Amino acid sequence: MPSSAGPSIDTITEGGRVTQVGEGQEADESAPPVMTFGAPTAGEILAERYELVEHINNDSAGRLVWRGVDVVLRRPVAVVLRYPGGDSATEMLQAAVAASRVIHPNLVGVYDAIDEADRAYVVREWVDGRSLRELVAEGSLDPARATSIGNAVASALAAVHATDMVHGNVHPGTVMISDDGRVVLADARTDGADSQESDIRAVGGILYFALTGHWPHTEVPLRGATAGHGRAAIPDAVRDAGGAIAAPRQVRAGVPAYLDDLTMDLLDIEIAPPTSDVLAAELARLDVPADEQYLDSSGPLRFTADTDDEPSPLAAAGGRKVAIGIAGLLAVALVGLLIGISALGGDDEGPQTNPVAAPSSNAHGGDATQAAATVGPIKISRAQIIDPEGDRTEVKNADKVFDGNEDEGWETQTYRRSPNFGNLKEGMGVWIDLGGEHTVKSVQVLLSAQGASAQLFAGIAEHPSSAAGDSQLVADYRKTPVGRAFEEHDGTTMTFDGFNADRKYRYLLFWITQLPSSDGGYKLGVQEIKVQGS
Known part of the structure; x- marks a missing residue:
């Protein structure tokens, strides 16, 4: 999943078990335990989604830190609870909401922030380390x-x-x-x-x-x-x-x-x-x-x-x-x-x-x-829609992903049966040509909606714009992933910065594997792709 800045997850190894505490620090040993009426218990499910598995620790602010599971997406999460909620939890919740808007591989992901009056809690990425x-x-x-x-x-x-x-x-x-x-x-x-x-x-x-x-x-x-x-x-x-x-x-x-x-x-x-x-x-x-x-x-x-x-x-x-x-x-x-x-x-x-x-x-x-060239924008020379399993009706308007207009871009058609392109194909993508070899620092992709899954790949050769050419391109490019894959990410911007500083890049493929819900089905637009480097 994508990462964004959020409340701290600091890990402490005790007896071989990795634990996590909030605010980047362990609670003082002399601090009394936090006793709250109606405190959560293992097995309780918050917001009909987040199951509490184990009480890990109390952070230095007195908040309860739990290891949990998102029962919908089946992924581990950290849940930080504060008693009471309401006005006393405003700062914590506002910080979480602001942090959730920034998606970056080097930021801890914030997934949810909920105020139930008697308690408030923030759900965030669980980091083993x-x-x-x-x-x-x-x-x-x-x-x-x-x-x-x-x-x-x-x-x-x-x-x-x-x-x-x-x-x-x-x-x-x-x-x-x-x-x-x-x-x-x-x-x-x-x-x-x-x-x-x-x-x-x-x-x-x-x-x-x-x-x-x-x-x-x-x-x-x-x-x-x-x-x-x-x-x-x-x-x-x-x-x-x-x-x-x-x-x-x-x-x-x-x-x-x-x-x-x-x-x-x-x-x-x-x-x-x-x-x-x-x-x-x-x-x-x-x-x-x-x-x-x-x-x-x-x-x-x-x-x-x-x-x-x-x-x-x-x-x-x-x-x-x-x-x-x-x-x-x-x-x-x-x-x-x-x-x-x-x-x-x-x-x-x-x-x-x-x-x-x-x-x-x-x-x-x-x-x-x-x-030691200064890092700045790299101009995209041309783009091409990659659709190896489609009927080629969606390969138009590729130039809109680098025209500088974020309000208008390329988009898929609406798929009705499932977010996986209606179970009709494995994925689609946008191939870009930087016009020459560059040292690339990052690629930022602006999307029309939240909830998409995608990955970035690099390649060294062009392929014909055809079903067969697209299939060969995807097979070749998948050998060189760049950074982490985003899965159902909760933002409209994906930033990839896992580039090798010692390598030059010219051809990149933004590959989409899952669409967000839209218009009674599933659909995604790529509004703009921006490349930074030298």
């Missing part, structure tokens, strides 16, 4: 993994901020790492003091914590998990005699200078932070697999763009010591110059006051700094 706080308790993370987690959090915030909302509760307890490696952000709980800037600075706190095991409380206040809160307490950052926090490289060895600088810049209130989408793009660029961390053997490199060079996304946003070294280094690798990397290494023992990058050429003869 653990929080970043628990993960780091076993030891600080390597730079590559810390960068990957920071990238996921920044991407989630970019989706939230794109709707003019604020998350307001980013800290190690609300960053979840599922058992399958998915990183999700949970528990959006904004108030008047929160801002998009504070969200972005909190990403610096996440990077700092992942690298050092300490949280910079002063620079980024930690809501709901401050020092002294039972087992939820997180160690404060290491500080000098003047109270200034130590840089990650001063706390532990092996932190690259570019990541050290980026983290400290995000925490420095005197430096204007970039927007969340620009930060996500920069972290995606730096998110290189551990086995490709060429800097490890030669020491960290720090680069600044020359005045005539194209800056990295963060440099354009006003960052102080923005690293564009990795992109340049990978370009050098393309022409076999890794042998000379050690000659470019900086001093591991201290910051470089005047770092300079020697110019180098990439595989296309251009300046290496051009590898």
